[in-house]
Amino acid sequence: MPETETPLLLPEIHEETSTKSKDAQAPAFLVIVWNDPVNTMVFVTHVFQKVFGWNKKKAEIHMLEVHQNGKSVVARESQERAEAYVHQLQAYSLHVTMEPDK
Amino acid sequence: MKRLHHTEDTVTFQINDGERELLHFVLNSYPMSTDVWPATEENPDKGPTGPDPALLKSALAETKQAHRRKVAEFLGSQPPLKPKQKQVELRVKHQDMEWLLQVANEVRVGAWYAMGCPEEEASELAARPDVDYDNLLRMEFALLLQCVLLDEQGAS
Numbered sequence: 001m002p003e004t005e006t007p008l009l010l011p012e013i014h015e016e017t018s019t020k021s022k023d024a025q026a027p028a029f030l031v032i033v034w035n036d037p038v039n040t041m042v043f044v045t046h047v048f049q050k051v052f053g054w055n056k057k058k059a060e061i062h063m064l065e066v067h068q069n070g071k072s073v074v075a076r077e078s079q080e081r082a083e084a085y086v087h088q089l090q091a092y093s094l095h096v097t098m099e100p101d102k
Numbered sequence: 103m104k105r106l107h108h109t110e111d112t113v114t115f116q117i118n119d120g121e122r123e124l125l126h127f128v129l130n131s132y133p134m135s136t137d138v139w140p141a142t143e144e145n146p147d148k149g150p151t152g153p154d155p156a157l158l159k160s161a162l163a164e165t166k167q168a169h170r171r172k173v174a175e176f177l178g179s180q181p182p183l184k185p186k187q188k189q190v191e192l193r194v195k196h197q198d199m200e201w202l203l204q205v206a207n208e209v210r211v212g213a214w215y216a217m218g219c220p221e222e223e224a225s226e227l228a229a230r231p232d233v234d235y236d237n238l239l240r241m242e243f244a245l246l247l248q249c250v251l252l253d254e255q256g257a258s
Contacts, residue, residue, distance in 0.1 A: 036139065037221050038214045040245070043207060046252055050200065079153060087161050091204050093211040095139040 027100055029082035031075040034095040035066050047092045048074065051085065076101055103250055106191065113254055115192040122183055122190055124243040129173045131240055132205050133166040134212030169205055176202070194251075203251050210244035213237040 033044075041063055048059035052074065065072035075085050082098045089096040103121055106114045117125065176198060183190045194202065214220070217237045220227055224242055227233055 034139070037219070038211055039207070040248070042252055043203075043248060046203075046255070083154070083158060086158055087165075090158065090162050091165050093135060093204070093207045 026078050028076050029079050029098045030073050030101050031077065031082050031085045031089070031096065031098050032071050033062070033066050033074050033089065034097065035070045036095045039094060041067060043092075044094065047089065047094060051088045051092075103192070103246065105250075105254070111195055111197070113194050113196070115194070115250070116189055117192045119183060119188055119190070121243075122192075124239065125192070125247070126177060128209050128240055128243045128247065129177060129205060131209050131212070132170060132173055133208055134240075135208050135215060166208075169201055169208075172198070172201055173205060194254075199251050199255060203248060206244045206247045206251070210241050210248065213240035213244070217241075 044063045044066065045056065045059045048054055048062055049056060052059075054062075062072045062074055074089075075082060077085065086096050086098050104116045106116050108114065180193065181191050214237075217227070217234050222230075224238065227238055
């Protein structure tokens with residue numbers, strides 16, 4: 001049996017520097033819905049269900065938080081996704097902002 | 103506004119001539135919001151609107167342009183009111199419910215903003231000597247339309 005020869009081409013070995021995805025490293029943004037005296041509670045609940053796909057109970061919890069505390073953080077997402085949520089909520093004329101999660 | 107019947111893709115309401123006139127008045131007011139919310143106790147500086155407010159503003163403007171075109175198509179597709187006719191059908195496709203809700207609420211919020219963001223109920227506003235009846239009408243009929251559409255979707 002011939003001896004095992006050293007192959008001419010060795011597999012390239014890359015040092016693993018990080019296991020985190022690009023998204024996980026990107027700064028997160030909070031999407032905040034603010035209370036206002038014009039949008040009805042039923043409407044806000046409906047919008048949360050439509051935009052976030054939440055069930056009625058979860059949507060009502062966030063709606064009540066907006067109503068009672070003046071605001072509710074409805075999402076913590078990458079900048080791109082947070083902007084998409086802000087756009088959708090603004091299309092329903094809710095008072096919504098986003099800010100970096102410190 | 104009374105629900106008559108529904109098929110797989112359309113809900114048909116019966117509206118009277120006055121409601122039809124108000125429907126056109128409200129939907130033709132779209133868009134009217136300024137997209138600026140008044141400062142509140144909780145959010146005195148109105149809050150940051152994100153790292154790229156211009157992008158969000160232009161995206162919203164595009165959505166509103168598309169909705170404006172849909173409003174014209176929607177009103178144009180409705181059965182006409184013939185002379186001396188007091189009742190007419192209003193046909194709403196299920197797929198149109200959501201943007202119609204957005205349009206109705208935008209007019210409601212815009213009318214409220216144009217009235218100076220009052221906190222009073224409609225009945226109190228109506229009693230004010232300086233009331234802006236056009237915007238009060240917009241607010242109230244938009245709310246009625248919103249309630250009908252939400253009810254149809256089983257939200258209330």
